[in-house]
Amino acid sequence: xxxxxxxxxxxxxxxxxxxxxxxxxxxxxxxxxxxxxxxxxxxxxxxxxxxxxxxxxxxxxxxxxxxxxxxxxxxxxxxxxxxxxxxxxxxxxxxxxxxxxxxxxxxx
Numbered sequence: 001x002x003x004x005x006x007x008x009x010x011x012x013x014x015x016x017x018x019x020x021x022x023x024x025x026x027x028x029x030x031x032x033x034x035x036x037x038x039x040x041x042x043x044x045x046x047x048x049x050x051x052x053x054x055x056x057x058x059x060x061x062x063x064x065x066x067x068x069x070x071x072x073x074x075x076x077x078x079x080x081x082x083x084x085x086x087x088x089x090x091x092x093x094x095x096x097x098x099x100x101x102x103x104x105x106x107x108x
Contacts, residue, residue, distance in 0.1 A: 006056050023104060023108055030062050046100055
């Protein structure tokens with residue numbers, strides 16, 4: 001049995017991932033960000049909970065500054081939810097597992 005994992009996106013595969021999947025939750029983060037490090041394990045848990053139903057992804061803003069700029073990410077963590085290729089909702093700041101579950105569930 002494989003364990004679902006968080007997908008690490010780059011500007012090279014971001015658009016295709018968002019277009020090719022019904023629901024994609026993207027965590028914009030950086031390794032030096034304390035709240036981002038708290039959200040990391042939550043994203044891992046979400047990837048397992050939604051395996052086959054939603055893609056859980058991360059974008060390292062230090063490596064993918066263009067993507068952060070494209071979506072106006074100014075504070076991290078920022079979590080964006082895409083539904084059918086379009087931005088559906090966003091949350092700024094570290095949230096609980098349940099808050100992200102609610103965000104995903106209303107889009108599935």
